[in-house]
Amino acid sequence: MTNAAQSTAPQPAESSSGASAPSGFKPGKGAGATVGVALLGMGTVGSEVLRLINERSEEFASRIGGRLEVRGVAVGDLSKPRPGVDRELLTDDALSLVKREDIDLVIEVIGGIDFPRQIVTTALRGGKSVVTANKALIAAHADELSEAADESGVDLFFEAAVAAAIPVVGPLRRSLAGDKVNAVMGIVNGTTNFILDAMYHRGASYAEMLAEATELGYAEADPTADVDGYDAASKAAILASLAFHTRVSGDDVHTEGIRDISVDDIDAAKAAGSTIKLLAICERLVDESTGTESVSARVYPALIPTTHPLASVSESYNAVFVEAESAGRLMFYGNGAGGGPTASAVLGDVVAVARNIVHGGRGPGESTYASLPIADFGDIQTRYHVDMEVVDRVGVLAEVANAFSAHNVSLKTVRQQGIEDGARLVVITHRAKESELKATVESLKTLDEVRSVRSVIRMEG
Known part of the structure; x- marks a missing residue:
């Protein structure tokens, strides 16, 4: 849950550059005031958010110091039955709803980018704080939305945009604000983790597990x-x-x-004492010769040792590792999807933002002072698991090893397995650059001794 500044005294708003923006600052409404809420979206998450606001109204009032009152709910289809929802609250005009004078806080759980961008920007520029679960929107337009929030002196919170109920946005924005974070790595998509976990433990194919994930509701149509x-x-x-x-x-x-x-990839991972996970990897990179820093962010399936904590993250669960200079290694684990967990994260933000509306002050906003360059993907270094089908004759291994060596890629282990009319050669490398490994693979494909490069999977952890 994202924690915001909880001072009851008005504080000057800060822009993303750190400069004060007093013209956009608004003092609190005062203890005991009511916070008018607009809820945008009544899908799985929106319905749960509305239910919990209604059922826990007294608890939220005690935590906030004022009451939450949902004054409008924007939906796409007014004709759809919505049991337990006051129809007087419903509207299909979200833009007009967020412009209303009696709205202080907007909760956006629609999804998508273009339409929510218009609505959220309008709300922020109109002086309304926003809580959103929309990761695609934040990833694409965080700069524009943060600037709008700064100009109006309001909050933009999005804990639910990453890993649902798992508190990771708040710690990065606030708890680790005094530290230097060097890496963030984790499993942040429950659907793919469910599929890969089942492939590993059941020996099922990707197609079979995707079909099951769809049937169970983990995967969309x-x-x-x-x-x-x-x-x-x-x-x-x-x-x-x-x-x-x-x-x-x-x-x-x-x-x-x-x-x-493939199933063969999973079997090869087991033979290497590993499993395969779809990883999100964010790193601060330092050039050894110049000392200059850059940032890498990447997503791909990778082998990780079965002894690594991420290897035990099963089914649709998520986990995120953070490495910081002073705090060391931290791990956040939990249910990263679903109506209940996502609503929990949304409401954590709602309580924090509502407190600021009632008592004054703002939570932490966007911080982009470092403005580090994005590293070229070809310069990223990791280890690789390369699976090849080769002809079964003397000298093949030497030719393959020469291809790796020619592109500055060092071999750590080589495993050969006989197959019908040939051999399967699995190579694990030492750390190498992406560009060097790519050149190696292209070279391997030209060798007469190599019938095919079956797969190339990175190794992390």
């Missing part, structure tokens, strides 16, 4: 955002921006999904 890594990439962009005080957008994140992971 169109699973592209999940299985192709885009959902995780949006979250990686948010985490990298927070961790390294640098604007990182979804377009800055190198993204690969899990569609090509």
Whole structure:
């Protein structure tokens, strides 16, 4: 849950550069005041948010020092039955709703980018604080939205945009504000983790597990955002921006999904004492020769040792590792999806933002003072698991080893297995640059001794 500044005294608002913006500051409404809420979206998350606000109204009033009152709910279809919801609250005009004078706080759980961008920007520029669970929106337009919040002296909170109920945005924005974060790595998509975990433990194929994930409701009818890594990439962009005080957008994140992971890949991972997970990796990189820093954010399936804590993250659960200079290694683990967990994160933000509306002050906003450059993906270094089918004759290993050596990639282990009319060669490398490994693979494909490069999977952890 994101914690905000809880001073009861008015404090000057700060822009993303650290400069004060007193013209945008608004004092609190006063203890005991009512906070008018507009809820945008009544899907799984929105319905749960509304239910909990109604059921726990007294508890929230005690925690906030004032009452929450939902004064409007924007939906896409007014004709749809919504049991237990006062129909007088419903509207299909979200833009007019957020412009109303009696609205202080907007909760956005619609999803998507273009329409929510218009609505949220309008709300912020109109002096309304916003709580959103929309990772795609934040990853794509955090700069514009944060500037609008700064200009009006209001809050923009988005704990639920990354890993639902798992508190990771708040710690990065506040708890670790006095530390230097060097890396954030984790499993931030429950659908892909469910699929890969089941493939590992059941020996099932990707297609079989995607079908089951869809049937169980873990995967959408169109699973592209999940299985192709885009959902995780949006979250990686948010985490990298927070961790390294640098604007990182979804377009800055190198993204690969899990569609090509096969049963053979899973079996090879087991043989290497590893499992395969879709990882979001954010790193602060330092050039050894110049000392200059840059930022890398990337999403791809990777082998991690079964002894690593992330290897035990099962089913649809999420986990995020943070490495900081003073705090050391921290791990955040829990349910990263679903109506209840996401609503929990949304309401944690709602309580914090409502307190600021009642008592004055603002929570931490965007911090991009570092403005570090985005590293070229070709310069990223890691280890690699390369699986090849080769002809079975004397001298093949030497030719393959020469191809790696020619591109400055050192071999750590080589495992050969006989197959019908040939051999399977699995190579694990030492750390090498992406550009060097890519050149190596292209060279391998030209060798007569190599029939195919079956897969290349990175190794992390």
